[in-house]
Amino acid sequence: MAAINTCLLSPNVISGSPISRSPSKSISTFSTPPLCSPLHYSSLTRNIQLPGVASISYPPIDTEYLESEFSGHGVTFTEVNESCVVRMALENGSIANLMLPSGLITSYKAQMWHGGTMELLHTTVSEGQNGSPVIEGGVSLACNCENDERFSWSPSSWALHQVKGDPQGSIQVELICTSSDGKIEAKYMVTLQEDLLTSEIKIFNLGMASFRMTGSVLSHLTVSTPEASYAVGLQGSDFFSNPPFLANFSIIPPAFGKTKNQPSKKSFGEIFSSWGTKNQNPEKIAEKELEGEETDNYKHLTDEMSKIYKSAPRNFTLIDRGRRNSVVVGRDGFKEVYLLSPGSRHESYGRYSYICVGQAALLQPIIIESQSEWRGKQSLHNPNM
Numbered sequence: 001m002a003a004i005n006t007c008l009l010s011p012n013v014i015s016g017s018p019i020s021r022s023p024s025k026s027i028s029t030f031s032t033p034p035l036c037s038p039l040h041y042s043s044l045t046r047n048i049q050l051p052g053v054a055s056i057s058y059p060p061i062d063t064e065y066l067e068s069e070f071s072g073h074g075v076t077f078t079e080v081n082e083s084c085v086v087r088m089a090l091e092n093g094s095i096a097n098l099m100l101p102s103g104l105i106t107s108y109k110a111q112m113w114h115g116g117t118m119e120l121l122h123t124t125v126s127e128g129q130n131g132s133p134v135i136e137g138g139v140s141l142a143c144n145c146e147n148d149e150r151f152s153w154s155p156s157s158w159a160l161h162q163v164k165g166d167p168q169g170s171i172q173v174e175l176i177c178t179s180s181d182g183k184i185e186a187k188y189m190v191t192l193q194e195d196l197l198t199s200e201i202k203i204f205n206l207g208m209a210s211f212r213m214t215g216s217v218l219s220h221l222t223v224s225t226p227e228a229s230y231a232v233g234l235q236g237s238d239f240f241s242n243p244p245f246l247a248n249f250s251i252i253p254p255a256f257g258k259t260k261n262q263p264s265k266k267s268f269g270e271i272f273s274s275w276g277t278k279n280q281n282p283e284k285i286a287e288k289e290l291e292g293e294e295t296d297n298y299k300h301l302t303d304e305m306s307k308i309y310k311s312a313p314r315n316f317t318l319i320d321r322g323r324r325n326s327v328v329v330g331r332d333g334f335k336e337v338y339l340l341s342p343g344s345r346h347e348s349y350g351r352y353s354y355i356c357v358g359q360a361a362l363l364q365p366i367i368i369e370s371q372s373e374w375r376g377k378q379s380l381h382n383p384n385m
Contacts, residue, residue, distance in 0.1 A: 061100055066160060074167030081133065086160070088171040088192045093117050094382075096192045103158040103175055103188055104249055105139035108197045110382035120197075120327055120380065122222035122354035124251060135249070136220075137354065139199055139378075142247030143215025143361075145184055145368075151211070153179045155186040156248070169193075183207035195385050200377040205368045212365035216338055216358035217378040219329070220251055223353055224322025227302040227344035231355075233316035235297035237309040237337075244306045244340055245362065253342045253352050256304060301355055304343035308362055312337040317383075318355055322348070328383055331359035333376030338362060 061084040066077045078085045084100040094117070097107040109117040123137040146152040158175035165171040172191040178184070185204040191197070199217050223229045244252045294309065315330040316337075331337065338358035346352035359378040368374045 066100075070160060070163045073163045073165055074171045075163050075173065086173055088173065088190075089167060090169075090171065090192060090194060091167045092194050094192060094194060096190065096197055098173060098190055099135070100160060100175075101157045102248075103141055103155075104135065105190060105197075105199065106135065107138070108192075108380065110197075110384070111194065112382075112384050118323070118325060118384075120221060120325075120382070122220040122251070124351055136251045137249060139197075139217065139219045139380075140247065140249040141188055141199065141201055141215070141217055142245075142249075143201070143203075143213055145179075145203070145211050145213050147209060147211040149209075153184055154215075155188070158188060161187065165191075181207075184211075195382045196379055198377055198379045200375060202373055202375045203368055204373045205370055208370050210367055210369045213368055213374065214361050214365045216245060216247070216360035216362060217334075217376070218245070218247055218250065218338070218356060218358045219378065219380065220354045220356050221318060221327055221380075223318075223320040223355055225344055225346075225348040225353055226341045226355060228320055228322035229301040229341070229355055230319045230321075231299040231301060231316060231339065232297065232319060233313055234294045234299055234309060234337075234339075237294045237312040239291055239294055239307045239309045240363065241291050241305070241307050245338055245358065245360075251342075251352070251354065251356070252340075253346065256342065257306075301341040302344045304341060306340045307338070308360065309337040309339065310335070310363060315381075318357070326383060328379075328381035329357050329359075330379040330381060331377065332379075333374065334359040334361055334378075335364065336360040336362055 061079065061082070063077050063079040063084050066084065066086075071077070074089055074091075076087045076089075078087065080099075083102065085106075086098040086100060088096045088098070093109070093111045095107065095109040096105060098105050105121065106123045108120045110120055112118050121138050123135065126134045126136070128134045141155070144152060144154045155177035158177050161174045161176040163171070163173055170191060170193040172189055175188040175190075177186045177188075183206050185206060187202040187204075189198075189200040189202070191200070201217065203213060205211065244250065244256060246252065291307075314332070315328055317326055317328050319326045336359075338356070338360045340356040342352040342354065359376065361376075366374055366376075
């Protein structure tokens with residue numbers, strides 16, 4: 001496998017065995033505009049291939065230029081395998097690592113009450129078909145913009161726009177991506193505070209027609225094992241059970257859902273494809289899939305599950321008894337919460353020791369009118385200082 005400095009990604013990064021991935025494509029020149037490709041949604045199958053960081057064609061990063069132009073705010077830049085790791089470090093010990101141009105947050109080390117730090121994100125590195133590393137997990141943005149004229153665009157290659165703040169208080173890294181026709185502009189702000197990491201997306205509709213935005217900010221939170229993990233505060237929330245949401249950096253066990261004898265349901269791909277037709281209403285489709293209401297305020301995450309909560313509170317807490325740790329997950333702008341547990345039949349502290357949370361617009365798209373903007377945000381609050 002090609003060498004990669006995993007300490008720049010996460011101190012608890014999991015190295016996986018070689019897996020089948022799409023090979024890396026050639027890197028284009030730096031002078032080309034940011035490349036953005038559509039996001040694809042699909043139900044999970046045995047032969048599905050998930051693209052990794054290296055499987056999308058990206059322009060190369062001029063790390064020396066970034067260092068000279070944007071350093072001095074508690075931010076450093078390190079070149080890693082034709083990508084760049086942006087390291088944000090506060091004086092209290094909190095650290096976050098962000099990769100360019102993918103926008104993937106691979107590490108968030110939070111300050112703890114005992115004086116040390118603890119990694120809160122789950123990141124894996126596996127070997128692709130051509131021997132290059134494939135990075136999955138962490139925090140990523142997976143969204144798609146489309147309209148009835150079959151226009152579809154997804155921000156996937158980000159350019160650094162600006163850096164704000166200082167290591168004494170907070171640091172914000174702002175990324176930008178624009179559609180090829182110039183009608184949509186997306187900004188992605190990652191902000192590190194002493195006890196908080198936020199991921200905020202702003203989408204500007206610069207065109208003359210409205211469009212629909214679907215997707216999620218996905219966070220893979222590391223745990224000792226799902227058997228020791230609980231979601232607190234979801235009681236009373238309506239939920240839907242669906243196949244896992246597959247995005248570029250999703251970690252999904254290959255046999256997920258194969259052990260359950262459940263009736264077949266519509267995949268996310270089938271639901272999303274209907275939004276492009278005028279005769280389908282996504283709310284009516286969602287109503288047919290409604291499973292019920294969450295009755296457990298201390299939801300045990302030991303079993304396999306993939307759910308979308310439609311009326312969840314803006315903040316809830318994930319607790320890991322094994323690591324004696326908790327994270328408060330918050331949202332703004334998004335109306336849904338996606339929650340996935342890989343189940344507890346896997347090795348503890350291994351590749352599938354995580355809980356995936358997404359602030360989402362999966363069942364109901366967000367309409368962004370002409371000459372307007374929308375913003376959504378996810379926050380990971382560390383209450384353990």
